[in-house]
Amino acid sequence: MSKLIREALIYMGYRKKINELDKEIYNEIVEILNDIKKTANISYITKDFDIENKNECINLLNSNVKFDSKNLSKLLKDSKKITVAAVTLGIQLDKKIKKFTYTDMSKAVIYDACASAIIEEKCDELENMIINNFPEHFLTNRFSPGYGDLELNNQKKIINLLQTEKKIGLTLTSGNLMIPQKSVTFIVGITEVEKCTSKNKCDRCNAKCEFRVKTRK
Amino acid sequence: MKDILKKIKYEYTFFDGAMGTFLQKTGLKDGEAPEELNIINKELIEEIHLKYLNAGCDILTTNTFGANRLKMTEAKLDVEIVITEAVNCAKNAIKTHNNGDKYIALDLGPIGQLVEPVGNLKFDDAYEIYKEQILIGEKAGCDLLLFETQLDIYELKAGILAAKENTDLPIFCTMTFDDSGRTVTGTDVESMVTFLNDFGVDVIGLNCSFGPNEMVPLIKEVLKYSKLPVMVQPNAGLPKIQKSITVYDFRADEFVDIMEEMTDMGVRILGGCCGTDDEYILKLVERIKNKKIKEIKVNSKxxxxxxxxxxxxxxxxxxxxxxxxxxxxxxxxxxxxxxxxxxxxxxxxxxxxxxxxxxxxxxxxxxxxxxxxxxxxxxxxxxxxxxxxxxxxxxxxxxxxxxxxxxxxxxxxxxxxxxxxxxxxxxxxxxxxxxxxxxxxxxxxxxxxxxxxxxxxxxxxxxxxxxxxxxxxxxxxxxxxxxxxxxxxxxxxxxxxxxxxxxxxxxxxxxxxxxxxxxxxxxxxxxxxxxxxxxxxxxxxxxxxGSDSMMSIVDAANVLLANDVNSEKYIELYSNIKITDNVQNKNSDIINKNDDGNKDDLREMILKGLQNEVVDLTIELLKEKDPLEIINNEIIPALDIAGERYEKQEIFLPQLIKSAETVNKAFDILKTRILESSDETIDKGTIVLATVKNDIHDIGKNIVKVIVQSYGYNVVDLGKDVDPKKVVEAMIENDIKIVGLSALMTTTVKTMEDTIKLIKKNIPDATILVGGAVLNKEYSDMIGATYYCRSAKDTVEKVKKFYI
Structure with a gap:
């Protein structure tokens, strides 16, 4: 739980130690994390693909999908297989957060941050499940449309490929944003080469973002 | 003349099984549009239809699940050609089969984008999308419309309206549910049936969902509430992934067993969804065809x-x-x-x-x-x-x-x-x-x-x-x-x-x-x-x-009229309430007291974020002071302290918002008071706020709104996904020269730039504030904003500056 709380606090812009946190807010966060876990309709779907990686393009075999991306191509340089995944916390949570923006904005903000923390945790769990499917293999970092040079409109391909609308109720808007809002899609490479992946997820990303956590050296 | 509605009145009627299952077996690749095969491999589609006709089905479903304008544009296909050819494939198969009355159902799957307010597709656009498909389908010669695997009842409403207002074709509707007993957009069986019962459709039911076993209790509920004939098209069991191919765990006989159980409950129209093939349909028809129809009692609540x-x-x-x-x-x-x-x-x-x-x-x-x-x-x-x-x-x-x-x-x-x-x-x-x-x-x-x-x-x-x-x-x-x-x-x-x-x-x-x-x-x-x-x-x-005494009459009456069985609700509501006299003042003991047992003043309440208590205190204060005095001497100083503590990181965002919301509660009382005594309002100035076009994340903008309001400024909130034109219109209409724009995604910074350009073109002296997770000073300058606001508090400072 404490890792989740830490993560939620980062999203809320809290930079100090957890034990300095106002007790009331701490309890509220714990309560909200529990509520989301209990009431959200958390669902996911994954699918494995063999890939061909050439000319800075990832070609998913037995499908009509290609991802043009230098960054993704580099990430998958040692992978012959990938898993494509989608996770969502469901539409009811969106409705709940929206309702709180009218009655209790502070609660809405905490819900929003806690939901983001939970979906990250769910993605980590999913990674563990994926790795179990491939004994003696390793996973690359997760990669999503919108990272680096992989354009956001690639989201359409993933949504279509996994039939997320029908299977987990995940759809896109005309601007390629996901509904429900608390949703994540990602691609992860399966490799035989163990890579030194930093425990700090922020080291894997090059976005200039205010939530960035620095690794202590 | 063949008449499908007459047929379903008197006998069991059979749909076909899955189309996709066959297509995957014959090499359809992931991500490819199955509808393209209506044009490039007609023989295959006709062959699949023919298999189902030979198995004994009455109604063929066209291969048009995703044949709507949005999905077809993506697949670079033409809606009219796809649907016309799909109906032709079904017609040809019926011609080849040439045995008995057969019907063609135009398959209408979900659009793929959610309708407002959950998504950003307009209800009227959803209507037009379905209308286009329906008109083409009717012209091509289909006999009925099948809305299936529907996920959102609101989108389905748009589709049914498009059908009712543009054709007389019979309307069949099925929705798909998940294991929580709801559709992914939250509709339960009772709400679905209640809505569809009197909406002028002909058949309702369930399809796809999870496994047929799990569908039994849901279909029981459909039958309980339905005034209409009920249909079911389950999957061939629960999906399992084997060697990255999806398979279903029910053999045809097991599938038919469950279907028979559902006919005994009153289901009349049967077919299959994912994983079923002609063997399933053949065995289904054989077993059920000559059974006696079970009449269901019609619900008239x-x-x-x-x-x-x-x-x-x-x-x-x-x-x-x-x-x-x-x-x-x-x-x-x-x-x-x-x-x-x-x-x-x-x-x-x-x-x-x-x-x-x-x-x-x-x-x-x-x-x-x-x-x-x-x-x-x-x-x-x-x-x-x-x-x-x-x-x-x-x-x-x-x-x-x-x-x-x-x-x-x-x-x-x-x-x-x-x-x-x-x-x-x-x-x-x-x-x-x-x-x-x-x-x-x-x-x-x-x-x-x-x-x-x-x-x-x-x-x-x-x-x-x-x-x-x-x-x-x-x-x-x-x-x-x-x-x-x-x-x-x-x-x-x-x-x-x-x-x-x-x-x-x-x-x-x-x-x-x-x-x-x-x-x-x-x-x-x-x-x-x-x-x-x-x-x-x-x-x-x-x-x-809000009248406790009237609500208590309702609660008591429900006990006395035996509506509240075993008085359960009543006991739950009232067992812990001490009755002193007729009116209960629930919070009277704890109100307005701090740790020392003394009353908090307004300033302290704001800093602590005591939203419930602030209302009473404000009403109390109004007896002695006028609203403006309260605002200037109590509220603004308290906010300044909260803001300072936030800057020093003594408190953080949720706490700052709590203080702001407490202030807004007090403002509500003050505004009401001012409205009652005159037609004036508290008006320190107004700002237009919007989350830019294509961006649907508006929590950041909403935080800004609460904080800005707490300083006494009015906000014209245009919401999220706001067209640049709407921003300009709102500014001109309300004669406001300051606007705050929010964007969360790197991709929507582009639409923010477009919005800024349009504002500047129409209102050259406008002050444009921008904020959002992906922005910084550099970006903000690049896209032409007046100020970058790194936080909600920062926005307030910029607004203050503007209205000095």
Missing amino acids: TVISSNSQTVVIGEDIKVIGERLNPTGKKRLKHALKTGDIDYVLKEGIKQVDQRADILDINVGLPELNEPEVMVKVIKEVQSILSVPLQIDSANVEALEKGARYYNGKALINSVNGKEESLNEILPIAKKYGCCVLGLTLDDTGIPKEAKKRYEIAKKIVDRAVEIGIPKENVLIDCLVLTASAQQKEVNETLKAVKLVKENLGVKTVLGVSNVSFGLPNRDLINRTFLAMAINSGLDAPIMNP
């Missing part, structure tokens, strides 16, 4: 719904919240006039928290475009609340538009005994499958005697039934007159309720609070009348759920 909640009227007393009606409410009037939707929503949420079962929505003000505002309020309320609504207007167009864009089965308020009203309103209730409330008045006014009011009620019910509205969808309001002016007629109302209940057998509604106008201690009169009316047969009072 009076029930209304939203997309996810149903309310049955007539089983226990249901409360219709009356607060969203501007008559006599200055603050709500002001909110409606100024487009302050937040206040409206807060009033709605409050009533639901106070246990209103249904909310009345009335936006009748002469200066408003009533139909437009009605639709807006309904959509906004439904985006956060699940209670069904009563659409209340004297404006026919507002009622029609309200019923059209409402998500679910609404209650229309109202029709009356006048010819004009009967002719205009009843067809709306019929078309949209709503319930309708009839008022017992006609051209001669409200009759004094109960008997005459009963006669008008009878006329309304008869006329409704005549045009095809089921009697249970009509409710009657015998009209409450004020005891101060028409004392003798109060009892006539009660007599009329009794007559209507006993002789017409329809449910009754009364606007209870009217009775006490002009008398002191109104609540006493109201609650006494309420108890008397319930005893006369009132089913649903329209009242203020």
Whole structure:
């Protein structure tokens, strides 16, 4: 739980130690994390693909999908297989957060941050499940449309490929944003080469973002 | 002549099984549009149809699941060609088969984008998308429409309207549910059936979902509530991944066993979904075809719904919240006039928290475009609340538009005994499958005697039934007159309720609070009348759920009339409440005291974020001070302290927001007070806020809004996904030169730039503030904003500067 709380606090812009946190807010966060876990309709779907990686393009075999991306191509340089995944916390949570923006904005903000923390945790769990499917293999970092040079409109391909609308109720808007809002899609490479992946997820990303956590050296 | 609707009345009818399962087996790749095969591999599609015909199915489903404008554009295909060829494939197969009456169902899957307010697809666009498919399908020669695997009942409503308004083809609808017993957008079986029952479709049911076993309890529920023939198309078991291919774990015999169980329950129309093939259908037809049809008992309760909640009227007393009606409410009037939707929503949420079962929505003000505002309020309320609504207007167009864009089965308020009203309103209730409330008045006014009011009620019910509205969808309001002016007629109302209940057998509604106008201690009169009316047969009072004493009458009546079985609800509500006298002041012990047992002052309350307590204290303070004094001497200094603590990181975001919201609660009281005494408002200046086009994340903008409001500034909140043109229009219309734009995604920074350009072109001297997770000073300069605001507090500083 404490890792989740830490993560939620980062999203809320809290930079100090957890034990300095106002007790009331701490309890509220714990309560909200529990509520989301209990009431959200958390669902996911994954699918494995063999890939061909050439000319800075990832070609998913037995499908009509290609991802043009230098960054993704580099990430998958040692992978012959990938898993494509989608996770969502469901539409009811969106409705709940929206309702709180009218009655209790502070609660809405905490819900929003806690939901983001939970979906990250769910993605980590999913990674563990994926790795179990491939004994003696390793996973690359997760990669999503919108990272680096992989354009956001690639989201359409993933949504279509996994039939997320029908299977987990995940759809896109005309601007390629996901509904429900608390949703994540990602691609992860399966490799035989163990890579030194930093425990700090922020080291894997090059976005200039205010939530960035620095690794202590 | 072949007539599918006649057929389903008398015998079991069989659809085909899956199309995709076959296509995957024959090499369709992931991500490819199966609809393309209608053009490039017709033989394959015809062959699959033929297999199903040989297996004995009656209805072929065209290979057009995703053949809508959005998906086909993506796949670079033409909707008209795809659908026409799909129908041709089915026709050719039927020709080849040449044995008996066979039908072609135009397959209509979900669009792929969600409709507003959940998504950003307009309801009218969803309508047009379906309309296009339906018209092409009809022209190509399909016999019926099959809306299937539908996930969102609101999108389905748009589709059904497109069907009903443009063709006479029979309409079959199935939705898919997940293991929580709801669709992914939150609709449960009862809400789905309630809505579809009277909406003019021919067959309803379930398809896909998870496994057939898990579908049995859901189909039982469909049958329990349905007035229509029921169909089912389950998957061939639960999906399992084997070597990255999806397989289903039911063999054909097991599948048919479950289907037989469902026919015994009353299902009439059968077919298969994912994983089923011609073997499943063959065995299904063999086993079921000659079985005797099981008749189902038709449900005739009076029930209304939203997309996810149903309310049955007539089983226990249901409360219709009356607060969203501007008559006599200055603050709500002001909110409606100024487009302050937040206040409206807060009033709605409050009533639901106070246990209103249904909310009345009335936006009748002469200066408003009533139909437009009605639709807006309904959509906004439904985006956060699940209670069904009563659409209340004297404006026919507002009622029609309200019923059209409402998500679910609404209650229309109202029709009356006048010819004009009967002719205009009843067809709306019929078309949209709503319930309708009839008022017992006609051209001669409200009759004094109960008997005459009963006669008008009878006329309304008869006329409704005549045009095809089921009697249970009509409710009657015998009209409450004020005891101060028409004392003798109060009892006539009660007599009329009794007559209507006993002789017409329809449910009754009364606007209870009217009775006490002009008398002191109104609540006493109201609650006494309420108890008397319930005893006369009132089913649903329209009242203020904020009145504890009236709500307690309802709770007690539900016990005494044996509606509240074993008094469970009553005990839950009242076992822990100490009765001191008649009125309970729930928080009296804890109010306004800090740790030392002393009263907090307003400043302290704001810093602590005590939102519940601040209201009482503000009312208290108003006895001694005027509103502006309170704002300048108490509120602003407190906010400054909170802001300072935030800057120093002594408190963080949720705490800062709590303080701001506490201030806004106090402001609400102050604003109401000012409105009551004059027509002025607290006005330090106004800012337009918007989350830019294509961006749907508006929590950041909402935080800014709360904080900016707490400093006394007004906000024109345009919401999220806002078109640049709308931003400019709002600024010009309200004569505002300062705007705050929010964007969360790198991709939407581009639309932010477009918005800024358009603002500058139209309003060269505008001050443009920008903020959002991906922005920084550098970006902000690059896209031409006036200021970058790194936080909500920072935004306030910029706004202050502007209005100095």
